[in-house]
Amino acid sequence: xxxxxxxxxxxxxxxxxxxxxxxxxxxxxxxxxxxxxxxxxxxxxxxxxxxxxxxxxxxxxxxxxxxxxxxxxxxxxxxxxxxxxxxxxxxxxxxxxxxxxxxxxxxxxxxxxxxxxxxxxxxxxxxxxxxxxxxxxxxxxxxxxxxxxxxxxxxxxxx
Ligand SMILES: CC(C)(COP(=O)(O)OP(=O)(O)OC[C@H]1O[C@@H](n2cnc3c(N)ncnc32)[C@H](O)[C@@H]1OP(=O)(O)O)[C@@H](O)C(=O)NCCC(=O)NCCS
Numbered sequence: 187x188x189x190x191x192x193x194x195x196x197x198x199x200x201x202x203x204x205x206x207x208x209x210x211x212x213x214x215x216x217x218x219x220x221x222x223x224x225x226x227x228x229x230x231x232x233x234x235x236x237x238x239x240x241x242x243x244x245x246x247x248x249x250x251x252x253x254x255x256x257x258x259x260x261x262x263x264x265x266x267x268x269x270x271x272x273x274x275x276x277x278x279x280x281x282x283x284x285x286x287x288x289x290x291x292x293x294x295x296x297x298x299x300x301x302x303x304x305x306x307x308x309x310x311x312x313x314x315x316x317x318x319x320x321x322x323x324x325x326x327x328x329x330x331x332x333x334x335x336x337x338x339x340x341x342x343x344x345x
Pocket of ligand 1: 214215246261262263264265268269270271272273274275276296297298301302303304306307310
């Protein structure tokens with residue numbers, strides 16, 4: 187049976203969160219960002235970092251960097267003890283909302299081609315596969331699926 191959604195508080199990343207977020211990512215990803223990278227992200231005016239807190243504990247993180255109206259989702263991670271309870275979904279919905287306020291309408295990301303949980307989540311939130319980047323990831327080597335979530339469908343052009 188599916189567990190109920192975790193009632194997390196979602197707030198903007200602050201420089202002081204960098205150690206906790208780096209620690210969370212190290213538990214979740216084979217190529218995690220450094221503490222320094224998260225501290226820099228918190229100060230970057232073109233980026234949005236969001237932390238999900240439950241009982242004052244950081245249980246999830248997501249971020250994006252905006253460029254020319256497009257947003258690259260960089261990191262998405264949920265503490266293994268709190269997965270499948272809507273944490274990443276809630277973070278991403280809020281990321282799209284705040285991204286929209288920055289003028290971002292289209293979002294993209296890369297995901298390991300074998301990461302079924304993440305691909306399921308992204309498809310549920312409206313992302314579609316747009317191709318494969320062969321052997322993009324290391325540790326272990328794996329293809330990346332490139333995904334896009336566009337506000338308006340792209341219309342194929344004929345010549
Ligand atoms: C991917 C990740 C961020 C999802 O976090 P989460 O908080 O569990 O996400 P949510 O609970 O919002 O949604 C997870 C969805 O995946 C589904 N899911 C879980 N395991 C699955 C699997 N093996 N296959 C298919 N779907 C799966 C859940 O049922 C849920 O879907 P639903 O809401 O339709 O039932 C988390 O698993 C994680 O941190 N993984 C390691 C880091 C990572 O891979 N990040 C993504 C990098 S691109």
